[in-house]
Structure formats: structure tokens, C-alpha cells
Amino acid sequence: MFRVILPSILFYAQAAVHIGSAAYQAKRGRLSNERLVQGSHALRRSLESVGVRFEVSGVENVDWSGGPFVFAANHMSALETQILPSVLSPAGPCTFVVKSSLMRYPVFGSVLKAFDPIVVQRADAKADLRQVLQEGGRRLAEGRSVIVFPQAHRTEAFDRRGFNTIGVRLARSAGVPVVPVALHTTTWTQGRWISDIGWIVPKRPARFAVGAPIPVGTESREAQEHLVSFIEARLADWALPSAGSA
Template identity: 45%
Template sequence: MTTSSHLFDANWYLTSSRSPSLLSRISPNLAFYAPMVWIVAKAGCDAMRNRYDGEGWTRSSEGIARALESVGCRIEATGLEYFRSLEGPCVFIGNHMSTLETFVLPSMIQPWKDVTFVVKESLLKYPFFGPVLASREPIGVGGDLVAVLEGGEARLKQGRSVIVFPQSTRSTVFEPAHFNTIGVKLAKRAGVPVIPLALKTDAWGNGNLLKDFGPINAKKAIHFEFGAPMRIEGTGKAEHLRITEFITERLGAWGREIGE
């Protein structure tokens, strides 16, 4: 994979200090969603014409990250060296807080590891965004977990890494009891390591009418932290516990509430 001239080139990233525009201060939602919709629409059109590849996905994702920064959001990403130095594909296992991570994670991972998501099949029906996701050959969740495991294993055997959010839905409160073991099971089945991922992305809120398009709050810092890779031994229960503990500890450090 190429690693030239991308936003998250270093193993650690922090948005540089900048002054948002007057429009961003008055209406961060308008200032963000206008370029965001344009980026997604263009990417969707390219995908429908079969002109959208991994590099295109990276650039679109970077565009979303820069749009967030332009309205005053601060992004901090650490631990990127853990997967960049890893040979072969892996399974990224993280908490799921908002739409933001789905849009921004490709810019961090794709230049170094070809990657896709385990996603709800309903997302593939979205205008423009659906074709973008479909072009990356995601694993759709439709209720059949065996199909998810088989599909994920096939992608991993092809050398493509997989991002899994083992929660039933996005939530600003992390509840370990609702964090299932699908990611660990997939990694064990395919014989690949897992990379824990803790994230805090509530700067992009959930909407009341449209959950994916909530308010942007630039005062809330955006955090991504990747943990050291681990191989699955035995049943995987120990590794699953270590992943949940990693996420819980990082969220606590970032001031987020932890559920039961």
C-alpha cells in the first residue's frame, strides 16, 4: 500500500491550532454538512461508474476529516504504528459511538492496509453512500452471524483487513455487556491478529429525525487510539476481556461514561 502524502502519515496525529471561519462559528452544521454532502455525492457517483478505488476512498475520508477540522473539531489519533508495522491483514475491534468513525477511519487505515467494514445491510441502500460502501465489498449484517464469519474470513484470506463494531447500535455510553465477541471469533477463524480500537467521536451527534445527521459540536475533542495487536488463544475470552478493558480505560481517561 502507498503511504505518500496522506493526512495521517505519522504514527500520531493532532489537529493543528486554527481559527474557524465566521460561518463555522455561527453554524458549524451548515459549514460541515455542505462540503460533506458534496464529498459523498462525488464519491458515490464515481463508485456507480466503477471509478472508485482504495485511494479514492482514502481521499474522500480525508476530506471529511478536514471538513470537521475546518469547523473547529480537534482530532487526535494515536497507536497507528501498531497496525502499520503488522504483516498481513487483521481485525480491528472497536466501540461504535457515531457516524464519524465510519467516515474517518478509512483515511487512517486504507493507505497501509486494504480494509473494509462489517456493516448493517441497510447502509448499503443509502443514496451515494451505499455505492461507496458497496465498492469496498463490506460484510453485510442481516441476522446470519455464520454468513458474517464466512464473509469476513473470505475477505481476510484475500488480504483485506476488517473493521468490526461489536455493538447492537451506536451509543455514546460504552456498555461492555453489550459488546459481543463476533470480532474475536472472526479473527480466530481466519487465524489473524486483532487490533483493539477505542474511540470518542460524539462531536458528531446522533440526529433526532435522521440518526446519521446529528449536530456537530466542535467543543468535543475527537479521539482514536489503537492498541497493540494480539493473537487469539483458546476460546478468545481472555482477549475479548482485554479489548473491552482497553476501551473502558481509554474512554474513562477521555471523560466518557461507562455503562454496565
């Protein structure tokens, strides 16, 4: 247990400084996207400093000049929301599709607002879709990539039935490619009382795999199949559970 407690204490001490500094800048309107990415890199270095090993693949195979992109990823923990901006930094400025409750988080909420995210309520699926297509389309037209987690909840086991088509639909509507991102981030566990504050388990590597951009034309179903198959294949490579596979 000591191998988990000490790294967790050391990491959260560093994270509090990074996020607190970002929140201070955000409240004064000085938190640019560039600084947000720098903060993401700093949090990654903090995780590495307590023993977390990162495995990132596929970034070098993407022609980043073809952006902006819609990035569609599976969702396991709080780690990816903190680290993906650094992993995907070659794509340039980015933002997230997030649930409204995150915007009310103390300190972190003000940092998240600096990303100018697309906020959904998770109460009306049709209204959320309209919001994502309209606001996501505007961000993409401005040259900002959009990161979306099409799963309703964070989960280690990947179920294609719960991975909705919002990423593909946004990409098709905006006329941009969708890029699959597979990840395994259970090195940052779910917290018992606060879900975003769990143990840091250094023996578990943090894995990210970026796939080739998928053009989305009239065959949205085919694009969704490519997207889901990529994530399933990477999780299989990492010997992780997958549910509902065809």
C-alpha cells in the same frame, strides 16, 4: 447555538460534494479503495476546517506489516464510519461489517458498496455470524482488513455486556490478530429525524486510540477481555461513562 449551526452547515456542504463525487465514481466502477481512503481524509479535513480537533494515538505503535487485521471498535456516531479508513490507512485496504439497511441509503449506499462490505441482516444472530465468518474470512484472505463494531447500537456509554465477541471470533477463524480501537466521536451528534445527520459540535474533540494487535489462539475469552479492557481504559482516560464494568 450559532457555534453549532454554522459549523454544521459548512461541514455538510463540503461533505455533500465529497460523497456526491464518490457516488458518481462508484456508479461508474471507478471508486477504488485508495480513492475511498482519500475521501475519508478529505472528510476529516472538512471537519477540521470547521473547528473539530482530532486526537489519534497508538497508530505509530502497530507493526502494520503483520496484517491484515480485524479492527474491533466501540460505536458512538456516524463519524467513525467516515473517518476510520483514514485513521487505519497504514493497514492497507479495509472494509466493514455493516447492517443491510445502510446499503439502501441514497447516495451513501453506493459509496459503501465500493468497500465490498460484509452485510448482515440483524434478524438472525446465527446467520449473521456465519456470514461474517465466511465473508470476513474471504476478505482477510485477500489481504483486506475488516472493521467491526460489536455493539448492537451506537451509544456513548460503553457496556461490556453489549460488546459481543464477533471480532475475536472472526480473527480466530481467519488466523489474524484483532486490534482494539477505542473512540469518542460525539462531536458528530445523532440526528433527530435522520440519525446520521446531526449537529457538528467543534468544542468536542474526536478521539481515536489504537491498541496493540492481540493474537487469538485457543484463549478467545482472554483475547476478548484484553479487547474490552483496552476500550474501557481509554474511555476512563477520557472521563467518559462506562456501564457494566467488572
